[in-house]
Amino acid sequence: MKKILLTMMGMLLILSLAACGSTTDDGGTADGGDEDTTYETREFKKDATIGETVIYDENGVKITATELTYHNSSAEVKLLIENNTTEDLTFISGSMGYSCNAVNGYMISDGYLNCDVTAGNKAEETVSFGYDDIMAYGIFEIADIQIGFDISGDSNKDVYTGPCSIVTSAAEGYDYEKLYYRESIASKEAQAQFGYSVPYFSDEAVYESNGLTIASQAVLTNNEDVTMLLLEVVNDTEQTVYTATTNIDVNGLRVYSSTWSYDTVNPGNTAIVAVALESVFEPEFFETYGIGEIGKIGLTMSFRDGDGKEFAEPANVTVEIPGADASLDKDGTEVYSANDVRIIAKGAYDDPSEYSDEMHILLLVENTSDQTVELRDAEDSLSVNGYMADYSLGTIAVESGICSMIDIVLWGSGLDDIHVSEASEVKTVEFGLTIRDANGGTIDEPTIKFEVK
Numbered sequence: 001m002k003k004i005l006l007t008m009m010g011m012l013l014i015l016s017l018a019a020c021g022s023t024t025d026d027g028g029t030a031d032g033g034d035e036d037t038t039y040e041t042r043e044f045k046k047d048a049t050i051g052e053t054v055i056y057d058e059n060g061v062k063i064t065a066t067e068l069t070y071h072n073s074s075a076e077v078k079l080l081i082e083n084n085t086t087e088d089l090t091f092i093s094g095s096m097g098y099s100c101n102a103v104n105g106y107m108i109s110d111g112y113l114n115c116d117v118t119a120g121n122k123a124e125e126t127v128s129f130g131y132d133d134i135m136a137y138g139i140f141e142i143a144d145i146q147i148g149f150d151i152s153g154d155s156n157k158d159v160y161t162g163p164c165s166i167v168t169s170a171a172e173g174y175d176y177e178k179l180y181y182r183e184s185i186a187s188k189e190a191q192a193q194f195g196y197s198v199p200y201f202s203d204e205a206v207y208e209s210n211g212l213t214i215a216s217q218a219v220l221t222n223n224e225d226v227t228m229l230l231l232e233v234v235n236d237t238e239q240t241v242y243t244a245t246t247n248i249d250v251n252g253l254r255v256y257s258s259t260w261s262y263d264t265v266n267p268g269n270t271a272i273v274a275v276a277l278e279s280v281f282e283p284e285f286f287e288t289y290g291i292g293e294i295g296k297i298g299l300t301m302s303f304r305d306g307d308g309k310e311f312a313e314p315a316n317v318t319v320e321i322p323g324a325d326a327s328l329d330k331d332g333t334e335v336y337s338a339n340d341v342r343i344i345a346k347g348a349y350d351d352p353s354e355y356s357d358e359m360h361i362l363l364l365v366e367n368t369s370d371q372t373v374e375l376r377d378a379e380d381s382l383s384v385n386g387y388m389a390d391y392s393l394g395t396i397a398v399e400s401g402i403c404s405m406i407d408i409v410l411w412g413s414g415l416d417d418i419h420v421s422e423a424s425e426v427k428t429v430e431f432g433l434t435i436r437d438a439n440g441g442t443i444d445e446p447t448i449k450f451e452v453k
Contacts, residue, residue: 039192044131045141046070048170050077055164060085061151065166068142074110074128075142077166081125083117087153090116093127100148100163100240100264103129105176106137107264107271111147136194137272138184143167143174146266162240163266179203181232181272182216196220200321210312211237212303215270217319219297227294229319231273231301235265241311242304243273248280249298249318251291251328253364254404255281257397260299275299281405284352288362289405290329296320330364330403335450339443340369341398341435343406345450348426357412359423361452365406367398371438374398375406378432378445382408385427390414393431426452 049068056063062082069076083089094101094112101111111127127147134142146163184190186201200219207214216232235241243263248256260280265271277294286292298318303311320326332344346362367373375396382391390411398404408431410420420426430449437443 039189041193042135042140042189044075044135045170046075048142048168050166050168053166055147055166056149056161058161059159061089061159063091063149063164068166068168073132074130075134076126076128077111077145077147079113079125079127081115081117081123083119083121083123085153086119087155088116088118089151089153090114091125092150092152093147095150098148098150098160100146100266101127102146102163102266102269103134103137104139104143104174104180105269106139106181107266107269108133108137110134111145113149132194136184136190138180138182138190141170141174143171143176146269181270185216185218185220185230196222199324200319202319206317207301207315209315210303211235212241212265212312214301214315214317217317219294219319219321227277229275229277229297229299231317233263233265233271233273233301235267235269235271238267239305239311240267241265242306243271244302244304245273245275245299246302247298247300248275248277249296249402250277250281250294251289251296251326252298252403253289253291253328254398254402257404258394273301282352285349285360285362288346288349289364290327290331292327293325294321295324295326328403330366332364333450333453335363335448336433336446338446339373339435340367341373341443342366342368343448345429345452348423348429348452350423357415359410359412359415359420359426361408361410361426361429363406363408364403365396365398366403367400370400372397372399373443374436374438374440376434376436378434381430381432383428383430384410384418384420385425387418389418428452 050065053065055065064080065077066080067078081091092098092114101108110129110133113125113127115123115125117123145166148163149161151159182203186198191197198218198220203216205213205215206217213234214231215234218230220228220230233243244259245261246257246259247254248260263271263273300314300316302314305311330344332346335345336343344364346364349360349362351358351360365375377393382389392409396404396406428451433448434445435443
């Protein structure tokens with residue numbers, strides 16, 4: 001699988017959905033809207049202003065927000081950055097490594113900045129917030145902005161400012177109690193404007209612990225049948241909380257078990273955690289596992305504080321789409337069946353990307369035991385058609401009652417050595433496997449050998 005880190009990107013992916021939709025200046029129909037109904041394109045208000053505001057002033061660094069301006073597709077905050085220290089400094093905001101930017105209490109992916117300011121000098125910079133990205137949250141004017149900076153220099157010790165607040169002239173009359181995102185995301189107006197449909201939406205909280213709430217869940221599908229799960233995470237605490245998504249399931253098949261994405265939630269703010277399923281699991285492989293459409297989505301979300309300590313119990317979230325087919329095909333060539341563990345070979349496949357020469361040997365493992373089992377290949381044990389192959393296969397933990405995919409990746413650089421140029425030429429596969437229990441004890445050490453059909 002091609003992992004796409006969604007670190008602090010959340011709703012940015014809405015724009016990828018919007019790009020495939022249709023909007024018109026005078027309103028129009030789009031997927032998700034009533035067929036014979038037109039909806040006015042909603043406009044972003046460009047009236048709010050700011051006064052000159054010092055948003056950070058510590059350790060010889062001073063950052064001042066000087067002006068809020070509006071342009072064709074984005075609002076821009078002008079910043080004056082003063083480096084009064086004796087070392088050259090780099091200022092970064094809104095990156096995948098560090099982002100705590102927010103607008104009106106919603107964490108947002110925009111506001112990227114990367115600039116260098118030498119010792120004793122100043123720089124004028126801007127951070128931009130796209131209207132479409134903001135409006136996807138149901139926000140149509142800017143009442144306040146939070147921007148965080150990662151400041152680094154020769155000392156190799158980064159300073160993280162945390163969210164620095166800018167209040168606009170619209171703040172006094174802004175209703176912070178209104179549930180803007182929840183009221184907008186499933187609305188016909190938003191669906192028409194951004195070109196998506198909503199096969200599932202619920203504003204019933206599915207998780208509440210230690211001041212954190214998963215307050216709503218939505219499934220969005222665009223005109224190209226790209227499906228996205230959106231989870232609304234509300235942080236009512238006084239601490240910044242960091243979320244991570246793992247154990248992503250589609251129709252009961254574990255398609256990704258490692259950490260897929262990270263999101264930051266400032267105190268008193270809301271984050272929309274977004275998972276685009278076709279990025280997690282190659283759509284070209286859906287049919288291999290009998291997935292005709294996405295009918296059931298599951299994942300685990302964990303929460304940690306700034307010191308990396310667990311902040312609240314993990315949340316296990318499952319969303320079932322009404323009327324959708326959640327089928328999963330567990331059939332294939334059975335290559336192992338013992339100790340309540342069953343492994344099925346699904347076949348060999350060329351990588352779906354035109355830019356990759358890798359190949360994939362796909363299997364399914366089903367754990368019907370009462371414990372988690374761990375599958376690990378014997379190092380450098382894989383052969384294809386009797387030739388030792390260059391490959392990668394990560395350790396796979398399979399919980400009780402779970403089905404998980406196994407993806408053995410054959411490296412493109414080693415295909416000549418095994419005299420294979422396309423997946424149809426893969427005839428036999430053999431590798432060693434170790435199956436362990438949750439305590440690391442060995443359950444079995446089989447040799448897996450099969451013919452590819």
